[in-house]
Amino acid sequence: MESIVVLGGGLAAASVVGELRELGYTGALSLVSEETQLPYERPPLSKGFLQGKEEPADFTVHDASWYASHDVALRLGVAATSIETAKRQVLLADGSALDYDQLVLATGSRASLGGRTPIPGYDLPAVHVLRTLDDAKSLRAELVEGAQVAVVGSGWIGMEVAAAARQRGARVTVYSPSEVPLAKVFGERLGNHLLELHQSHGVDVRTARVHGIEEADGHLQVLSDAGSSRADLVLLAMGAQPNVQLAEAAGLEVDSGVVVDASLRSSDARILAVGDIAQAFNTVLHRQLRVEHWDNAIRQGKLAAATLAGEERSYDWLPYFFTDQFDLGMEYVGHGSPGDTTVVRGDMESGEFFMFWQDGSEITAAANVNIWDVNGTLRGLVGREIDADRLSDPAIALKDL
Numbered sequence: 001m002e003s004i005v006v007l008g009g010g011l012a013a014a015s016v017v018g019e020l021r022e023l024g025y026t027g028a029l030s031l032v033s034e035e036t037q038l039p040y041e042r043p044p045l046s047k048g049f050l051q052g053k054e055e056p057a058d059f060t061v062h063d064a065s066w067y068a069s070h071d072v073a074l075r076l077g078v079a080a081t082s083i084e085t086a087k088r089q090v091l092l093a094d095g096s097a098l099d100y101d102q103l104v105l106a107t108g109s110r111a112s113l114g115g116r117t118p119i120p121g122y123d124l125p126a127v128h129v130l131r132t133l134d135d136a137k138s139l140r141a142e143l144v145e146g147a148q149v150a151v152v153g154s155g156w157i158g159m160e161v162a163a164a165a166r167q168r169g170a171r172v173t174v175y176s177p178s179e180v181p182l183a184k185v186f187g188e189r190l191g192n193h194l195l196e197l198h199q200s201h202g203v204d205v206r207t208a209r210v211h212g213i214e215e216a217d218g219h220l221q222v223l224s225d226a227g228s229s230r231a232d233l234v235l236l237a238m239g240a241q242p243n244v245q246l247a248e249a250a251g252l253e254v255d256s257g258v259v260v261d262a263s264l265r266s267s268d269a270r271i272l273a274v275g276d277i278a279q280a281f282n283t284v285l286h287r288q289l290r291v292e293h294w295d296n297a298i299r300q301g302k303l304a305a306a307t308l309a310g311e312e313r314s315y316d317w318l319p320y321f322f323t324d325q326f327d328l329g330m331e332y333v334g335h336g337s338p339g340d341t342t343v344v345r346g347d348m349e350s351g352e353f354f355m356f357w358q359d360g361s362e363i364t365a366a367a368n369v370n371i372w373d374v375n376g377t378l379r380g381l382v383g384r385e386i387d388a389d390r391l392s393d394p395a396i397a398l399k400d401l
């Protein structure tokens with residue numbers, strides 16, 4: 001009987017096994033995760049779970065009975081330590097081994113601690129990262145009314161945690177390496193909108209680099225370009241690094257992630273990679289792309305299953321992500337550059353608007369802010385050439401552009 005092994009316990013891994021059984025694969029199927037929980041979705045960790053509005057059962061992908069009834073062998077709480085490609089075998093930390101005919105790598109990302117040399121003080125007790133449910137539980141326990149929270153970094157996770165912490169009554173300082181948070185992704189216009197949103201809710205956003213954290217008199221001191229400030233807890237939100245060590249050691253081609261083709265096969269045809277670690281060839285954008293988003297984990301999981309089932313499909317969709325911060329909910333589709341020009345449709349001050357990114361007149365990306373059920377329409381506009389005047393004209397319906 002054929003055997004497929006999936007390494008990783010995140011959304012991409014859960015999506016692979018779900019779709020394989022959906023497509024009628026009847027061979028042996030195992031999922032190996034170093035986490036002890038059943039695979040779950042991570043977005044609520046910095047949103048609903050931190051705010052106390054969602055609990056793990058709300059964001060667990062499949063419950064235990066699903067794995068049992070779909071004959072998926074779960075190996076939880078054990079890491080894979082190496083891949084023996086010649087023997088087609090995976091070795092696990094408990095000394096056991098699993099044979100495979102086809103292997104899917106879905107080992108995701110880990111929180112960055114600040115590059116090759118971790119930031120001094122990263123291992124102090126009240127210094128957190130946020131990647132796993134366990135991380136979120138310990139962070140949530142300390143996010144109490146009046147706590148002084150320092151967030152190091154102003155990317156998605158930093159800004160979302162800042163919002164959740166304010167909503168729990170904490171005092172929050174965000175240390176942003178750039179003057180405008182997220183400007184590297186969106187350009188200044190939307191970045192400034194997010195900055196003002198946070199400031200209006202009392203978040204102290206400082207442009208400063210943090211070079212260390214120290215403990216003094218039972219508190220933490222955050223040491224930055226802007227001086228030293230006291231904090232009760234610190235979140236290091238300095239980005240994520242793909243877990244590509246297994247792939248590298250197995251001799252697979254690895255660049256910014258595991259290099260895979262449009263059907264997600266790696267340089268070893270028996271090994272596929274999906275989700276955060278996959279640097280895959282996107283047939284719409286005609287380039288290798290690594291995407292660290294929820295939607296990508298689901299879709300690439302399904303694509304890998306289709307490839308394993310012998311279907312001819314490819315990585316042919318545009319990146320998508322969403323965020324929730326205070327009363328702002330946003331979806332974004334496409335792959336804009338910070339240097340693109342931006343066009344706003346609607347009134348930014350009202351909080352409900354669209355933003356388009358353009359390279360010349362070609363739309364490279366689009367976002368809907370607090371306007372819902374339109375992202376599919378925006379997806380259809382990306383790649384088209386439309387004059388900025390028409391894009392911003394509310395008299396022309398989106399579907400008529």
Ligand SMILES: Cc1cc2nc3c(=O)[nH]c(=O)nc-3n(C[C@H](O)[C@H](O)[C@H](O)COP(=O)(O)OP(=O)(O)OC[C@H]3O[C@@H](n4cnc5c(N)ncnc54)[C@H](O)[C@@H]3O)c2cc1C
Nearest residue numbers: 008009010011012034042043080108109275276292293294
């Ligand atoms: C706090 C947070 C909030 C987020 N919010 C959003 C959002 O709002 N919108 C959005 O689009 N995206 C969001 N994301 C990103 C999204 O969650 C990720 O893109 C997604 O989780 C990627 O799924 P994955 O399965 O590829 O990897 P991961 O979710 O990282 O899962 C990888 C799994 O593999 C396991 N593993 C690693 N190495 C080994 C090994 N050697 N052996 C066995 N198991 C191993 C890990 O323990 C983990 O269980 C967020 C991420 C985080 C952390």
